Amino acid sequence: MKVTILQFPGTNCEYDTQHAFKSLGANTEILWHKSEVVPKDTDLLVVAGGFSYGDYLRSGAIAKFSPVMQAVTKYAKSGGKVLGICNGFQVLTEAGLLPGALKRNESLHFLSKHHHLKVVNNDNIFLEKLHNGDIVNIPIAHHDGNYYIDEDGLKELYENNQILLKYCDEEGNDKNPNGSVDSIAGVCNKEKNVFGLMPHPERAMEKLLGSNDGIKMLQGFLQA
Amino acid sequence: MKVIVNVSLKAGVLDSQGKAVHHALESLHFNNVSNVRVGKQIIFNLDESDEKKAMADVTKMCEDLLANTVIEDYAIELIK
Numbered sequence: 239m240k241v242t243i244l245q246f247p248g249t250n251c252e253y254d255t256q257h258a259f260k261s262l263g264a265n266t267e268i269l270w271h272k273s274e275v276v277p278k279d280t281d282l283l284v285v286a287g288g289f290s291y292g293d294y295l296r297s298g299a300i301a302k303f304s305p306v307m308q309a310v311t312k313y314a315k316s317g318g319k320v321l322g323i324c325n326g327f328q329v330l331t332e333a334g335l336l337p338g339a340l341k342r343n344e345s346l347h348f349l350s351k352h353h354h355l356k357v358v359n360n361d362n363i364f365l366e367k368l369h370n371g372d373i374v375n376i377p378i379a380h381h382d383g384n385y386y387i388d389e390d391g392l393k394e395l396y397e398n399n400q401i402l403l404k405y406c407d408e409e410g411n412d413k414n415p416n417g418s419v420d421s422i423a424g425v426c427n428k429e430k431n432v433f434g435l436m437p438h439p440e441r442a443m444e445k446l447l448g449s450n451d452g453i454k455m456l457q458g459f460l461q462a
Numbered sequence: 463m464k465v466i467v468n469v470s471l472k473a474g475v476l477d478s479q480g481k482a483v484h485h486a487l488e489s490l491h492f493n494n495v496s497n498v499r500v501g502k503q504i505i506f507n508l509d510e511s512d513e514k515k516a517m518a519d520v521t522k523m524c525e526d527l528l529a530n531t532v533i534e535d536y537a538i539e540l541i542k
Contacts, residue, residue, distance in 0.1 A: 296530055303527070332530065339532040341471075344478045386475060386533050417478070 239264045239460050242280040244310070244326070246271045246301045251287035251323065251440065258440035258452065259284075262460055271304040276313045282459045283313060285326030287379075287438060297340060297382045298328035307333055319363065319459065320432045324380055327424070327434035336427055336434045337395065338387035343380070344417025350379040352448055353415055355423050355437060356406040359399040362430045367454045373410050374403075374451035376437040378423075383436040385418035385425075392419060400425050403435060465508050465520055466539040469529045470501030504528055508540075516540055 241259045245252045245268050256266045267277060276283060291300035301307065307329075314320045314335050322330040330336045343349060357365055357372040368374070387395065395401050402424040407413040414421040416436075424435025439452030471477045477499050484498040510516040520538050529536040 295527070299527065299530065331532075339530050341475070341533060342478055344476070346478055346482055384478075388474075388532075417476070 239281050240277070240279045241266045241282045241284060241459075242277055243268050243284045243286050244271065244306060245269060245286070246288070246290035246304060246329075248290045248292055249286050249288035249325070251325075251438065254438075255284055255286045255323065255440045258443045258456055259460075261443060262453070262457055264460055269306065271301070271306045273306045274309055276306075276309045276318070280313070280318065282319045282321060283310060285310070285320065285322040285329050287324030287326055290325055290329060293325075293382070296328075296332070297325060298330075298332040301325075301329045302333040311335065314427075314432050317429070317431055321364070321459065322432075322434040323438055323440065324383075324436055327436055328382060330432060330434045335432050336425060337391050337400070338385055338419075338422075338425065340380075340382045340436070341384040341386050341417075342382050343384050343415075348379075348381045349383070349415055351377065353378045353437065354406050354408055354410075354413070355403040356410050358401045358404055361399055362402070362426055362433070364426070364433045364455065364458050365402060367458045371410065373406065373408070374455070375442065375449040376439055376451055376455075377441045377448070378415065378437045379441075380416070380436050383416045383418065385416075385422045385436070387419055387422075395422075395425060398428050400428065400430075402426055402433065403437070463508055463510065463513075463516060464541040465506050465516070466541065467504040467520065467524060467528055468501055468537045468539070469504065469524075469534050470499050471533055472535050475533050513540060513542075 442452030
């Protein structure tokens with residue numbers, strides 16, 4: 239199992255992500271954005287979190303024109319599995335690989351804390367180790383995590399089971415930290431091979447650090 | 463020619479920054495303010511004399527990069 243992790247100037251979660259996948263037994267490679275190809279043996283491509291290109295213009299807006307992104311798009315369109323975490327999610331929406339967009343948090347504050355999430359759809363490789371309704375505790379750390387999609391787009395997300403996770407409280411009641419439409423924390427594409435979420439499962443791998451709920455999420459990718 | 467592109471959130475999309483600025487203006491006793499929107503302005507020179515061609519170029523720039531048309535509108539101004 240080979241996990242390739244993208245690195246842009248300003249990415250800062252690539253080594254956490256590498257550590258997380260290594261701890262689950264995966265082979266990993268960090269891929270600099272100048273690469274024009276995705277390594278052939280890649281089973282999962284991760285667009286890691288951080289602040290690619292300093293978030294200039296909009297989060298993820300410049301990264302989408304990096305040389306590697308054409309290869310990523312080709313890889314995704316041919317069925318390759320892609321996971322975007324935080325800034326990676328922003329990059330994937332900017333690149334048009336995932337629907338919607340991420341706006342400035344409604345409070346205008348940068349949020350960095352643990353947050354509970356509810357599993358909405360587990361009929362995909364990412365969350366199949368969890369059950370619908372399960373509640374996980376995963377850190378969030380973002381300024382632009384306010385998910386927006388128009389009404390028609392939202393309807394489509396529901397119809398195709400594309401909503402992965404929603405923000406909630408400990409009991410699973412709706413709790414929205416950033417103003418996201420319907421408290422959406424993560425979505426996938428229609429084909430269910432491209433996934434994006436604002437929370438950081440790679441930072442929830444050890445009980446000692448507050449939660450290990452990220453293990454079950456990332457493990458989903460490692461069984462194929 | 464000189465190009466000015468104004469990018470702002472679409473009408474139906476909540477503008478939290480605009481709301482915060484509105485509140486701040488109210489606290490300064492400007493009670494006659496409404497509908498505050500915060501946007502960004504991108505200014506550059508374009509080496510192009512054909513206005514039609516310039517408009518087509520800048521429109522493409524906006525669609526591809528300068529605006530995210532999922533949430534933002536853009537307005538283009540060309541100054542000779």
